[in-house]
Each structure stands twice: as structure tokens, then as C-alpha cells.
Amino acid sequence: MARPTRILVPKTAKKGEVIEIKTIINHHMETGFRRDDVGRVIPRDIITRFRCTFGGEVVFAMELFTGIAANPFIAFTTVATESGELAFEWEDQNGEVTRATATISVA
Numbered sequence: 001m002a003r004p005t006r007i008l009v010p011k012t013a014k015k016g017e018v019i020e021i022k023t024i025i026n027h028h029m030e031t032g033f034r035r036d037d038v039g040r041v042i043p044r045d046i047i048t049r050f051r052c053t054f055g056g057e058v059v060f061a062m063e064l065f066t067g068i069a070a071n072p073f074i075a076f077t078t079v080a081t082e083s084g085e086l087a088f089e090w091e092d093q094n095g096e097v098t099r100a101t102a103t104i105s106v107a
Contacts, residue, residue, distance in 0.1 A: 002085065003026050003080065003090070003098050004025070004026045004070050005023060005024065005025045005026070005029050005088070005090075005098065005100045006024045006025075007021070007022070007023045007025060007086075007088060007100055007102045008021070008022040008023070008067065009021050009086060009102040009103075009104055010080075010104060011082035011090075011103075011105060012104070012105045012106070013104060013105075013106050013107075014080065014106070014107060015080060015081065015082070016065050016079060016080065016081070016106065017079070017080045018077050018078070018079055018080075019047065019061075019079075019080050019104070020075060020076070020077050020084070021052065021076055021077070021078065021102075022073070022074070022075045022101075023052075023073070023074050023075075023088060024071055024072065024073045024074070025047065025071065025072060025090050025098065026071050027045050027046075027047055027070065027071060028045065028070050028071075029045070029047065029066075029068055029069065029070045029071075030042050030043065030045040030046065031045060031046070031066040032042060032044025032045075033060050033066070033069070037064050039059065042082050044066070044093065045092070045093065046064060046065070046066060046068070046092065046093055047048065047068075047072060047090050047091065047092050047093075048063060048064055048065075048091055048092060048093050049061070049062070049063055049064065049084065049089075049090070049091040050062050050064065050072075050074055050088075050089070050091075051088075051089045051091075052076070052086055052087070052089075053086070053087045053089075054078070054084060054085075054086050054087070055082075055084055056080075059076075059078045060076045060078065061087070062074070068098065075091045076081050080104065080106045081106065082106050083103075083104060083105045083106045084103070084104065084106075085101050085102070085104075086101065086102045086103075086104065087099065087100075087101050088102070
């Protein structure tokens with residue numbers, strides 16, 4: 001899949017602070033219900049799972065379905081506990097995975 005992603009994570013935070021994390025992945029999210037110019041069904045092609053981990057523990061996860069818009073934007077909050085790397089993972093219906101990371105410094 002290896003699709004371009006954008007991740008917005010605060011560079012710094014105070015310990016115990018609630019931070020907002022935003023991410024978007026470029027993906028057309030084809031539902032499988034539309035037809036092309038000659039009437040053939042366009043095959044379904046969607047991202048089915050998103051997961052964000054910190055230190056190997058899941059901080060946010062969700063399943064996506066055909067009702068999600070193209071280029072899905074996801075925003076969630078978590079509590080800053082320590083400095084480290086957040087790992088982001090999107091999986092499509094074919095099992096292909098796109099991964100990205102972001103670092104945060106907690107004082």
C-alpha cells in the first residue's frame with residue numbers, strides 16, 4: 001500500500017497533559033458499489049484498520065468500513081506520559097500495511 005500520510009503530533013508536552021493527535025492517509029476508499037464509465041463494478045478497496053501504539057501499547061485503534069470518506073482523517077487524544085515514539089499503522093482489506101512514526105518529547 002505505502003500511501004502518503006500526514007501526522008500532526010505536538011513536538012513537546014508536559015507530563016500528564018492531554019494531547020491531540022491528528023492523521024490523514026491518502027486513499028480513495030472505493031466502496032465496491034460504484035460503476036466505471038462502461039458499467040463495470042469498481043472493485044472494493046478500503047482501509048479496514050487503524051492503530052496507534054506507544055511503547056508497544058495501543059493508545060488508539062479503530063475499524064473502518066465502506067462509509068468512511070476517501071483520504072480518511074483521524075483525530076484522537078491521549079495522555080502524554082513519557083518521551084518516545086508513536087507508531088501508526090493502517091491496514092487495507094488485502095492485508096497490506098502502511099506504517100509511519102512520530103516522536104514526542106515529554107517534560
